Amino acid sequence: MGEAVTTGAADFTLAARIAGLGVSEILQIGARAAAMKRVGRPVIILGAGEPDFDTPEHVSAAATAAMAAGQTKYTALDGTPELKAAIAAKFRRENGLDYTTAEITVAAGAKQIIYNAMMASLNPGDEVVIPTPCWTTYSDIVRIADGVPVLVPCDAAAGFRLRADQLRAVITPRTRWLMMNSPSNPSGAAYGAADYRPLLDVLLDAPQVWLLADDMYEHIVYGNFRFVTPAALEPRLRDRVLTVNGVSKAYAMTGWRIGYAGGPEPLIRAIAVVQSQSTSCPSSISQAAALAALDGPQDFLKDRAESFRIRRDAVVTALNAIDGIACRVPEGAFYTFASCEGMIGRITPEGQRIGSDRDFCGWLLDHAHVATVPGAAFGLSRYFRISYATSMAELDEALDRIARACATLRNE
Structure with missing residues (x-):
């Protein structure tokens, strides 16, 4: 049987096949970050897997x-x-x-x-x-x-x-x-x-x-x-x-x-x-x-990949410079998937204990105003994903914010 959901007009029965599913966590994080931007918070969104180039x-x-x-x-x-x-x-x-x-x-x-x-x-x-x-x-x-x-x-x-x-x-x-x-x-x-x-x-x-x-x-x-x-x-x-x-x-x-x-x-x-x-x-x-x-022409593909490579190198270097974060160098795509294992158990300035990668990414969004995606969303916890398909200026600012925020965390 499906799950009964009470609405304002009538009871809606959710199909069993989707009862345990929800809207993509990536989209949820993006929507929350966008809502914060609409009320004036200077959020940088590094969650979307979308190139920042125009269609040719x-x-x-x-x-x-x-x-x-x-x-x-x-x-x-x-x-x-x-x-x-x-x-x-x-x-x-x-x-x-x-x-x-x-x-x-x-x-x-x-x-x-x-x-x-x-x-x-x-x-x-x-x-x-x-x-x-x-x-x-x-x-x-x-x-x-x-x-x-x-x-x-x-x-x-x-x-x-x-x-x-x-x-x-x-x-x-x-x-x-x-x-x-x-x-x-x-x-x-x-x-x-x-x-x-x-x-x-x-x-x-x-x-x-x-x-x-x-x-x-x-x-x-x-x-x-x-x-x-x-x-x-x-x-x-x-x-x-x-x-x-x-x-x-x-x-x-x-x-x-x-x-x-x-x-x-x-x-x-x-x-x-x-x-x-x-x-x-x-x-x-x-x-x-x-x-x-x-x-049509395919030569621009290499130029765009080189642009992503430059961004990749900058993101990996910056992440690995942060105590508690370790980032492998990816061979392709435009994502890093860094370990935040060293952040688990640390205490925020507000007295909150970082208990998971979801806690870590949520705290970064709330306090550093940088949207990232926890590894748990991808089936592997204690990591977090950054999409570097955005400008170097935004990446530099976002990574600086992450570094400064992480420096405020203290061990128990």
Whole structure:
């Protein structure tokens, strides 16, 4: 039975599938920080995973041209033929993957593709292995689809990466999927070929387990790290891999809501069934913009990644200079996931004891006016996430505030 909720007009019964879920903690923190800003508090928000760059001009121009040409009607259910062809070309050009257009799906964001895939494939009690820390949406989608998320902690000592022995230990006859995200939100950790290889060997021995590879941050990697996607690394798994990507992060198109994926045709057809009864086709204008993004110039991607690299280095250096905080250098994405272990148990000037990472982040917001996200929101406590997808001026000010606030904490 669902949970009865009393309202002003009538009793509303909440569906059991979402009774234990809530709005994303990241969004809650962002909303609270925004409310503080509206009343005049000088809050700096380092919680949102959204590039501060504008959408490239040629992409916006393509959307304008599409509207002028009357491309404002429904499109094919899961992507226009032109966009699917561009996605197939992208997979061949950048990833060494050969998908037909029948093996490609397009949706209103990568989140919808993951939702569609879980709804299309999970039966009640099916298990999905998710290394943590992980994007908060993964486990909630699994629960909504009546699956069971199996969370496997991967801390900083392990580079926030899943090990083969951990994976092998949690696989059961009910395991249906392994979800991987590289580079990762929230840790920025990434899996190179040598990191993936032992995990793929485990999957070769577990034919009931499929792999969802979330490659959303593919183009935001640093130094000598070389991005690789699992289906290209191990062709024998190709028919059990859904490769998910999108235009949101690399092309600064978060609000356009276009994600895409390549995978075996039976799964893609099943995903289309789910989409047909939910949103139907993605926005026609957004699809035209995504086509321009994938087919257009790509040279600016390296420049933007270098800008993020400069910010990453500044944030990591500043955090590691604070007594009680330790921050690993991430390989990609635009997040740091620093340990606040050394802050737990300290006393604030107001006499409050910091008992958890949630306490720490809440105190930073209230007293330093800096919004960060506790690691508990991502399934791994005693850490906190900073998004450095904002200006250096804001980052410098925020990090100075954090350092000054932490200096006021005292040990018991």
